[in-house]
Amino acid sequence: MKALHVITGLGVGGAEQQLRLLLRHLPVECDVVTLTNPGAVAEGLAADGVRVTHLGMGGNRDMGALPRLTRLIRSGGYDLVHTHLYRACVYGRLAARLAGVRAIVATEHSLGDSQMEGRRLSAGVRRLYLASERLGRATVAVSPTVAERLRRWGVPAPRIEVVPNGIDLTGFRFDPDRRHRTRRRLGLPEDAYVIGGIGRLAPGKRFDVLIHALAGLPPDHWLVLVGGGSEESLLRRTAQEAGVADRVLFTGERPYVPDGTPGPDLPSLACVMDVLASPSPEEAFGLAIVEALASGLPVLYASCPAIEDLPADPAGLARRVRCDAAEFTAAIAATRARGAGSRTTPEAVRHYCITRSAAQLMNVYATAVSQPLSPSPRKAGSS
Structure with a gap:
């Protein structure tokens, strides 16, 4: 299996560093695309041997990023695209469908009751999130609490998988x-x-x-x-x-x-x-x-x-x-x-433990890849 991870940015943050740790334990060939800010975590991923591409997205409304991302996904021959953080989920899911990718998974890292990634949860944010969520196969919640928030938002329960964040137990052992x-x-x-x-x-x-x-x-x-x-x-x-x-x-x-x-x-x-x-x-x-x-x-x-x-x-x-x-x-x-x-x-x-979380995520990947490919947005709209 070959997977592409699409994330909004790669500065030092919880979701970004969680991605780096996860990739160290996934038995899958993985590349990473960051829409913006190829910061310290991008350097760390590269040091780990992961190929990182900076898409150079100019802002939330840089629609030119969509065809660039679609071409990158299509040329990479990926079996699965995994998106992280709000902007990457919106653009990444659509680009993956347009590229004809077999499976799309997203992780919801930071959905709160009143905010997401520091932005207020407006009706517009919710509508765009739900519209893009339908393009994927599964949405991973990092806790049962987040899973319940997703259900309240309107994400169908069968599409939600709980895979908690993982930590390196050995690395954090007191010395x-x-x-x-x-x-x-x-x-x-x-x-x-x-x-x-x-x-x-x-x-x-x-x-x-x-x-x-x-x-x-x-x-x-x-x-x-x-x-x-x-x-x-x-x-x-x-x-x-x-x-x-x-x-x-x-x-x-x-x-x-x-x-x-x-x-x-x-x-x-x-x-x-x-x-x-x-x-x-x-x-x-x-x-x-x-x-x-x-x-x-x-x-x-x-x-x-x-x-x-x-x-x-x-x-x-x-x-x-x-x-x-x-x-x-x-x-x-x-x-x-x-x-x-x-x-x-x-x-x-x-x-x-991070190895436990990686094993759970691999089960999500296997299920997503095994499901038949539904029509792409382009084909569905032409019928």
Whole structure:
């Protein structure tokens, strides 16, 4: 089987890095097309030996991208096209059908109750999504919560497959030597109690809540924010105004796997932390939380379908907290008072092992490829 993955961009983000990790475990020949922004993840994929093509799409209404993508799919001789993120799903599904591809699968990474990929869920967004969804064979939801949201939107239940995001359990295993080296590299005091926040620095992630929570904690508490985005300058100003700027460390975007990028990778930064806090009130999965659990960290979260969908409680390490600064201040203080745990991976988290997710996705691929090809949009419209 030969597959093409079409994604909106390849900057450092959850869906983008999940794609790179997945391709390392899929027993399928895979190429990748990014519509825009061939960033750090594109470089990582190329280092892994994956062919990456930048389509050079100019914006959401760059209709010239559609014939370019169609020609690329047709010339590649692909058995299956797998699309990721909203814009790539809309253009990729249509281009694949026009190219006569045998099977089309899409993964819905970030559908919330009120937003998708940071954009408000308007009636127009929903109509376009559903129109393009009908062109595919299956839509993969990264959690049962997302699957239910898709059903409420109008996606037929038989077309929805649940394949959770996967993590590299070995990569996130806690290493005390790596903790010491990385803390020293970041300039953290030896006795610092480190609160971690991981994700895009975007309004919906509500990292301002953690900054205000830090202001209510003793001076040996630090906040390490891992990620990049449009809110960084505002968050820095918030830290200044709260009087904690000297205890807030912004690491920028960090890769999931070592790839030669200067600075520590994400698993090393997880080792540095003493607790992971996620104040985002609306998540589609909660990948950073699962990765923190794999590192043996206690986690405080406002929303995390991945935890709610686990078959067993992850050893009591996860606690739900309302998205409020005072609530997080109290929860962090209580977590510290309980003391450090053993930093071992809870058995329940193995439910999200990347090899398991890859095997589940291969079952979706096999079913999609085995189904007969329905008429292309062009042929259907001419009858």
